[in-house]
Amino acid sequence: MRITIVQMTSDELLPRIPLPLAETSAEALEWPRLSEHIASLASSPVGRAWVLALTPSADLAWIEREHQRTAEVRAFLTQGRSFDFHGLFDPTALLDQSRIEGAALGGLEVFSLLHIIERVAAWRNLTLPGANSSGAPSFAGLIAKDGIADLSTPLAEHDFAPLLRQLRGKIAPDGSLEDDASPELRRIRRAIERQHRAIEEGLRRAARRLREEGSTQSSTDDLITIRGERFVIPVKAEFKRKIPGVIHGSSSSGATVFVEPLETIEQNNELVRLLDEEQAEVRRILAAMTRSIGESALAIHLGACILAEAESHFARARFANELNCTRPTFSSADEDRVPRLRGGLIAAKIGSQDDESKPQLALTNARHPLLELRMKTEARESHVEPKVPVPLTIILPHETKQLIVSGPNTGGKTVSLKTLGLVALMAQTGIPVPAEEAHLPLVTAVYADIGDAQSIERNLSSFSAHIVNLDRIARQATPSSLVLLDELGSATDPEEGAALAVAVAERFLSLGAWSAITTHLTSLKVYAANHAGVLNAAVGFDHETLTPTYQLRLGVPGASAGLNIAQRLGLDTAIIAAARAQMSTQTADLGEFLDQLHAQLAAATTERESLQQREREVAREKMRLDLEGRAEQKARTKELEIKLNALIDDFAAQLKETAKGIGDKALAKKLTRDSELTIARARREFAEQFKSTIVAHNTGADKTEAAAQPIAPKDIQPGDLVKLKSLSRQAKVERIIDARNFDVSIGSMKMRASLDDIAEVEHVKSPTPLEAARRRGGITIATAVEPDYVPSEINVIGRTADEAHDEVERFLDRAFLAGLPRIRIVHGTGMGILRRTLRDYLRNHPHVTAVTEPPHNQGGQGATEVELRQ
Numbered sequence: 001m002r003i004t005i006v007q008m009t010s011d012e013l014l015p016r017i018p019l020p021l022a023e024t025s026a027e028a029l030e031w032p033r034l035s036e037h038i039a040s041l042a043s044s045p046v047g048r049a050w051v052l053a054l055t056p057s058a059d060l061a062w063i064e065r066e067h068q069r070t071a072e073v074r075a076f077l078t079q080g081r082s083f084d085f086h087g088l089f090d091p092t093a094l095l096d097q098s099r100i101e102g103a104a105l106g107g108l109e110v111f112s113l114l115h116i117i118e119r120v121a122a123w124r125n126l127t128l129p130g131a132n133s134s135g136a137p138s139f140a141g142l143i144a145k146d147g148i149a150d151l152s153t154p155l156a157e158h159d160f161a162p163l164l165r166q167l168r169g170k171i172a173p174d175g176s177l178e179d180d181a182s183p184e185l186r187r188i189r190r191a192i193e194r195q196h197r198a199i200e201e202g203l204r205r206a207a208r209r210l211r212e213e214g215s216t217q218s219s220t221d222d223l224i225t226i227r228g229e230r231f232v233i234p235v236k237a238e239f240k241r242k243i244p245g246v247i248h249g250s251s252s253s254g255a256t257v258f259v260e261p262l263e264t265i266e267q268n269n270e271l272v273r274l275l276d277e278e279q280a281e282v283r284r285i286l287a288a289m290t291r292s293i294g295e296s297a298l299a300i301h302l303g304a305c306i307l308a309e310a311e312s313h314f315a316r317a318r319f320a321n322e323l324n325c326t327r328p329t330f331s332s333a334d335e336d337r338v339p340r341l342r343g344g345l346i347a348a349k350i351g352s353q354d355d356e357s358k359p360q361l362a363l364t365n366a367r368h369p370l371l372e373l374r375m376k377t378e379a380r381e382s383h384v385e386p387k388v389p390v391p392l393t394i395i396l397p398h399e400t401k402q403l404i405v406s407g408p409n410t411g412g413k414t415v416s417l418k419t420l421g422l423v424a425l426m427a428q429t430g431i432p433v434p435a436e437e438a439h440l441p442l443v444t445a446v447y448a449d450i451g452d453a454q455s456i457e458r459n460l461s462s463f464s465a466h467i468v469n470l471d472r473i474a475r476q477a478t479p480s481s482l483v484l485l486d487e488l489g490s491a492t493d494p495e496e497g498a499a500l501a502v503a504v505a506e507r508f509l510s511l512g513a514w515s516a517i518t519t520h521l522t523s524l525k526v527y528a529a530n531h532a533g534v535l536n537a538a539v540g541f542d543h544e545t546l547t548p549t550y551q552l553r554l555g556v557p558g559a560s561a562g563l564n565i566a567q568r569l570g571l572d573t574a575i576i577a578a579a580r581a582q583m584s585t586q587t588a589d590l591g592e593f594l595d596q597l598h599a600q601l602a603a604a605t606t607e608r609e610s611l612q613q614r615e616r617e618v619a620r621e622k623m624r625l626d627l628e629g630r631a632e633q634k635a636r637t638k639e640l641e642i643k644l645n646a647l648i649d650d651f652a653a654q655l656k657e658t659a660k661g662i663g664d665k666a667l668a669k670k671l672t673r674d675s676e677l678t679i680a681r682a683r684r685e686f687a688e689q690f691k692s693t694i695v696a697h698n699t700g701a702d703k704t705e706a707a708a709q710p711i712a713p714k715d716i717q718p719g720d721l722v723k724l725k726s727l728s729r730q731a732k733v734e735r736i737i738d739a740r741n742f743d744v745s746i747g748s749m750k751m752r753a754s755l756d757d758i759a760e761v762e763h764v765k766s767p768t769p770l771e772a773a774r775r776r777g778g779i780t781i782a783t784a785v786e787p788d789y790v791p792s793e794i795n796v797i798g799r800t801a802d803e804a805h806d807e808v809e810r811f812l813d814r815a816f817l818a819g820l821p822r823i824r825i826v827h828g829t830g831m832g833i834l835r836r837t838l839r840d841y842l843r844n845h846p847h848v849t850a851v852t853e854p855p856h857n858q859g860g861q862g863a864t865e866v867e868l869r870q
Helices: 031-039 045-052 060-078 092-098 107-127 148-157 161-167 183-213 237-242 262-295 297-322 346-351 369-382 413-427 462-476 494-511 522-529 562-568 573-582 585-660 665-699 769-776 801-817 833-843
Strands: 225-227 230-236 245-250 256-261 329-331 361-366 392-396 402-406 437-441 445-449 481-485 514-518 534-542 547-554 721-724 729-738 741-746 749-754 758-762 793-795 822-826 848-852 863-868
Touching: 031 045, 031 297, 031 369, 031 413, 045 297, 060 148, 060 297, 092 107, 092 262, 092 297, 107 148, 107 161, 107 262, 107 297, 148 297, 161 262, 183 230, 183 262, 230 262, 256 262, 262 297, 361 413, 369 413, 392 413, 392 547, 402 413, 402 494, 402 522, 413 437, 413 445, 413 481, 413 514, 445 462, 462 481, 462 494, 494 514, 494 522, 522 534, 585 665, 721 741, 729 749, 793 801, 801 822, 801 833, 801 863, 833 848, 833 863
Parallel strands: 329 437, 402 514, 402 534, 445 481, 481 514, 793 822
Antiparallel strands: 225 230, 230 256, 245 256, 361 392, 361 437, 534 547, 721 729, 721 758, 729 741, 741 749, 822 863, 848 863
16 A cells, blocks of 8 residues: 655554454454554554554455565564664654744754654665665565555655755754854854853953952852853952943842953853854754755655554564464455255264365464463563463364354353454454464454443343344344354343344354354254354363363364362352252253263374374384385395306406417407407396396386386487496497497597497587687687577578688688587579589588588578588
């Protein structure tokens, strides 16, 4: 959201909330307390005011923009960086004064505005790409479209550097002007200093003379003081007629009068004149500063508005880091569907959920922010490690929009409601939420009926107050509302309250509103089990310790455990026993069934966690065994390969000894050569079979299958490096004879190698001759045409033989330096003289490997194709 100011007002320093919620139930959900805490993380009044004025919005674009900006600031703070917002205030009134013709702001007022201008300029340099010319770390690298960049872009057209040069270094923190504020002010103040010294010297001479005569109050010091901006000498009252001069008053006792001697009157007059000049120059300078500020008033006010919003994002980011919050996501409005009523069991309802349908409301490990902040504060005061509230997880299946929460008193049902409501408000205000994950519907109102709404002034009982509130909510709620009802149907006859509670729940379900309801009523638990779009949930209770666990378990109702809670709180055991005897068999059986159900769920959860732990341990052990087995197999394979190579080497040595024993040297030489080739072939074949066996063993394939065969080398090109199986050495490919045979070289030795003898290929990218020459260094090569733009064809039709020879020679050199593989020369047919001359020249050229005539349809005798050496 870009800020455009036509007329400066203080309202511009507060957020403009598009599509505010119809109702937020802020007091019931304790939103003001949370807002106050976040505002306390801002350091300036305008930043705090911005945070306090934030309210939830139903405008998804605005919400996403707020979260984006806060996310960018969190990233900025995570890097250990910060920005100083201290000293910011609402400058509207001062800026309005600065725009009045001939106005002059006070020194302190100009100094305070200078601080704002400096902060705005610093923010501009920090956030806008290219605005920071100092080389200091920039914030611009972290920002994205619609984030801080969008907020700060209006500052791009305002350069505050000239204004800062005019104001900086000229005003002291106390508001007084420095001597360097102007050359005239410096001159006047130097003159004032000289005049002070002259007056002091004259007065000291007069005071010394009077002291020697005994006319002054002090017999040891030459006292000089100031009365009415005039330098005077304190004189005893009885001697006032003896001293020519002007009396400027007396002490309270009348014993001393303050006399200005005649010889310093003119000097004092000159001093007063200089002081008047100083004040006039100060006012002139302040008026000039005020005029310059007034000319930039709109830009300064714009910057102040941007800084106010920016600081609100810094406060939100600090809060998010403090509670390890996350950025929420939202489901679009067209995903909302009104569920239909039908019967069914809990298990069937949950099990029939489409796994591919994403829940529209999903909170994972959410915490109540105020509760967590309180725990942190208490831990800090007690100097202990802080605890965190038991996290709350609510995941409503697709097409489920109503949650019925039951369970024991003090078990956390109301906290669950408040957590859900407060998280919804935070998310739609652009504040990250304290949860691991949060996916929420976009609501247009949050209605909450929580706590005792009794009103003596309005003559309403607790039940009456709840009914009035329920009626209002039922009339105003829409399918995009979030309704939170605490203890629905309580504070009246249980049977009538239960019927009323079911009817109210059905009303909100048919309406399609999002709703969460806490209850102790069995009728509501049964209603949730028998209606589509409704989910039961229970807060946990530990029956061994008789204490709540505060964990929310979805899919099952909870027992109220009122008698157990009363027993834990110390109620007389006789009363507890009498109460249990009064319970009906059906109620007792239902309570016992729910207790057993929760115990079984707890046991299943424990068993599932144990199985998951065992699966992780088995996976780790399997990985360890695999690694050990591979290492052992590798060692055994290496050992076997060494032994087999040793056997082949022994066999080769025996063949050589046998050849040496043959008398016929020619025969011995032939036998030695043949035996070496045989041994090399055997070694190669053995290596291939050995590798096939190893691959088959590792993959489980038969060694005759393709999967067990070593991968044959492919795409061999001249210049590539290949490893020869027969020699176990690396060679360079010089030329490709055909698909399976190659000319290779090892140093100065050249030979022919087949594809079967090549084990590995290392592809080498051959540099162009121009690149090679440049890499060697010491050589500077410049071409008239850039190598990237050298054409592959030249036309010399109409040239003489000599002219064509010169052009082709230059073209050939450029093409070779550019690394072109082939070129085409168009010379025409004519008498054939030009064709023969050029082809004879090309066949003997060192850069050319082949000269060919293209097919008839590609030019025939009228063109020549040339293959260049690479």
